Amino acid sequence: MDQQNLERLDWNNLSDDDLSELESRLKAELSQKEQSSIDMIMWGKLLLFKAKSVSLKVNNEILSVCAEWIDDPDMLLRHRIEDQRVYDWAALKRDQRRYDRALQAERLRLYWQKYNQKKELLKLLGQETTSTPLGTNGTQHYSTEFMTEFLSTFSPEAETERDLQAEFDRLLDISEVHRLPLKALILSEVSRSPKFILRALPTYTSSPKLELVAKLSTLLSMETQGLIELVQEDHFDDITINTDTDQDLPVTVKDREGQTKQVNISTLNEADKTSFIEQAKNGEIICI
Numbered sequence: 001m002d003q004q005n006l007e008r009l010d011w012n013n014l015s016d017d018d019l020s021e022l023e024s025r026l027k028a029e030l031s032q033k034e035q036s037s038i039d040m041i042m043w044g045k046l047l048l049f050k051a052k053s054v055s056l057k058v059n060n061e062i063l064s065v066c067a068e069w070i071d072d073p074d075m076l077l078r079h080r081i082e083d084q085r086v087y088d089w090a091a092l093k094r095d096q097r098r099y100d101r102a103l104q105a106e107r108l109r110l111y112w113q114k115y116n117q118k119k120e121l122l123k124l125l126g127q128e129t130t131s132t133p134l135g136t137n138g139t140q141h142y143s144t145e146f147m148t149e150f151l152s153t154f155s156p157e158a159e160t161e162r163d164l165q166a167e168f169d170r171l172l173d174i175s176e177v178h179r180l181p182l183k184a185l186i187l188s189e190v191s192r193s194p195k196f197i198l199r200a201l202p203t204y205t206s207s208p209k210l211e212l213v214a215k216l217s218t219l220l221s222m223e224t225q226g227l228i229e230l231v232q233e234d235h236f237d238d239i240t241i242n243t244d245t246d247q248d249l250p251v252t253v254k255d256r257e258g259q260t261k262q263v264n265i266s267t268l269n270e271a272d273k274t275s276f277i278e279q280a281k282n283g284e285i286i287c288i
Helices: 003-007 016-028 038-068 091-133 146-151 154-173 182-190 210-222 271-279
Strands: 196-199 229-232 240-242 252-253 260-263
Touching: 003 252, 210 229
Parallel strands: none
Antiparallel strands: 196 240, 229 240, 252 260
16 A cells, blocks of 8 residues: 555545555554654554544444443434544644643742742841851851751651641541541440440431431441441331440540540540540541
């Protein structure tokens, strides 16, 4: 197949013989010497044709069966292959360059931000230098208080404090339901009786529907772990939670000072338990 015949091909209706012949020619032109003469448009059209062939094969062999299975005759129409679409590669490159410029602008902004931070730091050091008298030998002396304050921001303690603050800041992004140790709270309730009804569990938050979904997910996880057994005799019947009595699940709690401790919820009195729940809901403590 010569170059003239290639230009006359109908790329939307290639036969298997045409495709095989094209592949053979392309493989023959993959030497280092002839790479510069490869027609990239021909490559692009070949790849586009292969992609369309795969999509058509998926439609014919998979989507048609799915459409019949779910009784949706319009499914194939919604996922039909647009053979007549003309791809605007120039517009694609323009969008790519626009994205690259936006990415470069963001990097430049971050670089400029870092530059300003270093500039302010040098300015602070310069002020301290000019305000500090020279020593007898002409050297500059810095006050102990200044160096301590300056270096303290890079200390391990300061880094730990920043990490702890970040942990508490992340609590603001989740609902109060997910701040609670639901597994330990549920176990402390159901352990009082060998058979416990789901709807008898207390509601801890102001979002009862979301809390119910979270409780069901937690109960399924607890059943998988062998902590409880869920029983429902019939559809829409009450869900019974069967468990061994005197079970407990200690909760590791971290406060804003970074101190951690173990809390046994089942041993708390009602006032302490209520206070513990409120602290967890308000993000004053982190339940690990």
